[in-house]
Amino acid sequence: MKAVAVLLLFLLSAGPKASAEETVKWGVFDWPPMHIVAGPEKGQGTFDKVMQHFQQRLPGYQHQVVVANTRRFWDYLKSGEHFCYVGSVQTPARERFAYFSLPDGLVLSNHVVMLKDRAAALGLAGPLSLATLLDNPQLKGGIISQRSYGKELDAVLRDHPKANLYAQSGGDLGLSLFRMLEAGRLDYIIEYPHVAAYFERLLGKEGSTLSLAASEAPPIQVVHVACPKTAWGQQMIARIDAIILADRGSEAYRRMLETWLTPDEQQVVRQAYDEVFIKE
Structure with missing residues (x-):
């Protein structure tokens, strides 16, 4: 020692x-x-x-x-x-x-964050594949331009260049996307679960969202x-x-x-x- x-x-x-x-x-x-x-x-x-x-x-x-x-x-x-x-x-x-x-x-690794009502309507309640969401043109997701979501999820995003995604550039690193999610303008975003929980509290929307683990990402x-x-x-x-x-x-x-x-x-x-x- x-x-x-x-x-x-x-x-x-x-x-x-x-x-x-x-x-x-x-x-x-x-x-x-x-x-x-x-x-x-x-x-x-x-x-x-x-x-x-x-x-x-x-x-x-x-x-x-x-x-x-x-x-x-x-x-x-x-x-x-x-x-x-x-x-x-x-x-x-x-x-x-x-x-x-x-x-x-x-x-914890980044999760897929959805409004609880939207997740229930889609029958989603547990770990899911981000690739499957990206393959669905009816669902619109939100990400931050030039942000890394971890090498595994980054690879999934690269493999889906034509996915129905809104990529925010500039400004804050997540709250604007969360507001869009709450307003129903996005079906899902990718975010750390405790960050999503903080956004809920900040906006007075406690319990409104569900953070679902992406099967492609490790736990940590x-x-x-x-x-x-x-x-x-x-x-x-x-x-x-x-x-x-x-x-x-x-x-x-x-x-x-x-x-x-x-x-x-x-x-x-x-x-x-x-x-x-x-x-x-």
Whole structure:
């Protein structure tokens, strides 16, 4: 254990040396409760807390928070700016221009979210195939342009380029689509279940939707910190990896990731935390 502690201290002291002027930009989306950018719960989102944890563990930098849409996020990384994001899904396409940390968070995988009445009319009550929904031209779904839904669901979406889908670009990362779902303009959206539950509460629509697991996706989705694929980005990821290794076994880190989960989700995530997250 002493040798491990010495190694972690070395890694934390290694990496990019910040000058007094150096600023790290940290991206956030308008995507409660992952990021909460306004209102009384501002800054209390799950990924907000993870970001703040890293900021506290990376002294010597000026930390700037940037609220942006998905296109701007990836433009920042592609341009090589000193920019990082804490809740990234790692994909082969993104690996061309970004370095990724060890997993820094985990959630239940994205589900298909429908109004309960609509799901009942279609006879849907349990896990379903996203591909089957996409094959039905009578059903209209909603997604966010340039958002990854996990490699498995991304592959299903790529295999259905002519599906009846509305792809939102710009703006928030899900609430607008959820409003369209509630208004009956969409038959389904793809979203994390606890995010859908938060949207229900935000709009005073508790219990209005059903989150159905997609059979193509695994139960758990891990996320990572992404920084630009530059020497600076590689060094920053090395420091972040050291922080993750030092802190992820703590109860405080575990509770941080469970903040907005439902009790049922907490049970699944807590089991996966030990079986998947800690071992990676």
